[in-house]
Amino acid sequence: xxxxxxxxxxxxxxxxxxxxxxxxxxxxxxxxxxxxxxxxxxxxxxxxxxxxxxxxxxxxxxxxxxxxxxxxxxxxxxxxxxxxxxxxxxxxxxxxxxxxxxxxxxxxxxxxxxxxxxxxxxxxxxxxxxxxxxxxxxxxxxxxxxxxxxxxxxxxxxxxxxxxxxxxxxxxxxxxxxxxxxxxxxxxxxxxxxxxxxxxxxxxxxxxxxxxxxxxxxxxxxxxxxxxxxxxxxxxxxxxxxxxxxxxxxxxxxxxxxxxxxxxxxxxxxxxxxxxxxxxxxxxxxxxxxxxxxxxxxxxxxxxxxxxxxxxxxxxxxxxxxxxxxxxxxxxxxxxxxxxxxxxxxxxxxxxxxxxxxxxxxxxxxxxxxxxxxxxxxxxxxxxxxxxxxxxxxxxxxxxxxxxxxxxxxxxxxxxxxxxx
Numbered sequence: 417x418x419x420x421x422x423x424x425x426x427x428x429x430x431x432x433x434x435x436x437x438x439x440x441x442x443x444x445x446x447x448x449x450x451x452x453x454x455x456x457x458x459x460x461x462x463x464x465x466x467x468x469x470x471x472x473x474x475x476x477x478x479x480x481x482x483x484x485x486x487x488x489x490x491x492x493x494x495x496x497x498x499x500x501x502x503x504x505x506x507x508x509x510x511x512x513x514x515x516x517x518x519x520x521x522x523x524x525x526x527x528x529x530x531x532x533x534x535x536x537x538x539x540x541x542x543x544x545x546x547x548x549x550x551x552x553x554x555x556x557x558x559x560x561x562x563x564x565x566x567x568x569x570x571x572x573x574x575x576x577x578x579x580x581x582x583x584x585x586x587x588x589x590x591x592x593x594x595x596x597x598x599x600x601x602x603x604x605x606x607x608x609x610x611x612x613x614x615x616x617x618x619x620x621x622x623x624x625x626x627x628x629x630x631x632x633x634x635x636x637x638x639x640x641x642x643x644x645x646x647x648x649x650x651x652x653x654x655x656x657x658x659x660x661x662x663x664x665x666x667x668x669x670x671x672x673x674x675x676x677x678x679x680x681x682x683x684x685x686x687x688x689x690x691x692x693x694x695x696x697x698x699x700x701x702x703x704x705x706x707x708x709x710x711x712x713x714x715x716x717x718x719x720x721x722x723x724x725x726x727x728x729x730x731x732x733x734x735x736x737x738x739x740x741x742x743x744x745x746x747x748x749x750x751x752x753x754x755x756x757x758x759x760x761x762x763x764x765x766x767x768x769x770x771x772x773x774x775x776x777x778x779x780x781x782x783x784x785x786x787x788x789x790x791x792x793x794x795x796x797x798x799x800x801x802x803x804x805x806x807x808x809x810x811x812x813x814x815x816x817x818x819x820x821x822x823x824x825x826x827x828x829x830x831x832x833x834x835x836x837x
Contacts, residue, residue, distance in 0.1 A: 420782055420791050420837035471544045473497040478598055486598035487589045488569035489525055489534035494595045497542045497565040505560030508613040512565050515620030519571035520670025526582050528571050539567055546792035554789050557810035566599055573625040576675030590675040596629055614643040619784035623650020627700040628680050634706035644707040644813060648786040651697045651712045653759055658729040668695050698763050709774035709812045711785055711805060714757040715827055717837055718783035724756050741836050742781035754826055761823055768821050774812035776805055779824040780833035799832040800824055
């Protein structure tokens with residue numbers, strides 16, 4: 417996942433700024449190498465994000481992972497980053513699930529296990545920004561909570577439960593479900609069990625994982641505990657790309673069958689539909705009982721680049737500029753993007769009647785907006801209904817006002833969409 421950059425102000429030749437713990441892949445389901453941003457861009461992002469420094473939190477490896485079989489793709493112990501809460505947030509917990517695509521066949525999983533998305537041996541400390549930030553000016557509602565960033569090393573949104581033989585004869589461990597359960601159990605022992613307030617969140621594949629595990633998370637607490645879920649950029653659509661292929665369906669289908677994710681799928685859905693269909697957000701949300709707030713761009717930049725108009729789905733370089741930056745799309749291309757928007761909006765509109773649910777669907781060309789200062793709460797943050805994402809989420813969680821259920825108009829109607837990512 418790429419750190420957002422300023423629309424109009426960054427030349428196409430500039431590299432993208434990427435935080436060390438959150439890489440984004442250009443190929444569906446895989447992570448790409450991180451690039452270093454120009455120094456001036458770093459200064460710009462720091463200036464507008466409201467803080468020139470962010471906390472770096474060390475990795476904690478899961479205790480007893482090997483005994484429980486709760487291991488990464490390569491068999492190493494999974495990990496998380498825990499920053500303790502303080503003051504009024506001492507008994508409040510935020511659990512944030514890392515994203516990073518999926519692996520849907522032996523080859524892609526074999527490659528993935530040689531990265532930080534498949535092995536804790538390659539994981540480093542994580543930068544806590546956005547909703548994880550402990551600066552009250554940036555993150556006024558959750559700054560002093562216990563905050564946990566759970567690393568993603570299974571390739572199936574924390575949902576698989578089987579193993580397979582790798583090309584070199586070693587074992588590929590598809591144990592995402594065991595990782596989820598073991599990490600939550602350990603956190604419960606470290607204080608999560610006595611939480612007065614709890615929030616499960618995640619971005620991209622972590623947003624999908626939030627949908628998959630929301631009910632389980634909610635059920636771990638007594639009724640008097642405010643336990644809610646906040647999926648960010650996790651609403652992946654089953655659509656045809658420009659060449660007529662269903663890229664998301666193909667990846668999800670491979671992931672579901674290779675990694676055996678049936679245990680986490682809604683039983684009422686499985687009784688009627690195919691397992692792959694039950695892995696789609698449009699089906700998962702039908703079974704979620706907990707209060708939920710969906711943050712998503714109607715022009716999700718990752719889905720546009722990897723699912724709607726991926727490389728190879730169009731002739732030559734005809735879509736290259738458009739997929740890199742929405743301001744370069746011509747009228748014909750915008751019709752296609754507006755078709756994508758319409759499907760996403762139609763799919764989430766059905767939740768507007770849910771009393772304790774919230775929506776923040778903006779028209780910015782972004783993917784993942786809760787984990788960066790610049791999109792979460794800054795002078796360049798997207799605004800809907802006169803609220804930034806941070807304000808809208810806070811008002812929803814604490815029930816301070818009428819729940820935000822905002823769906824933006826078509827691009828380029830919103831003047832606060834100044835970023836691309």
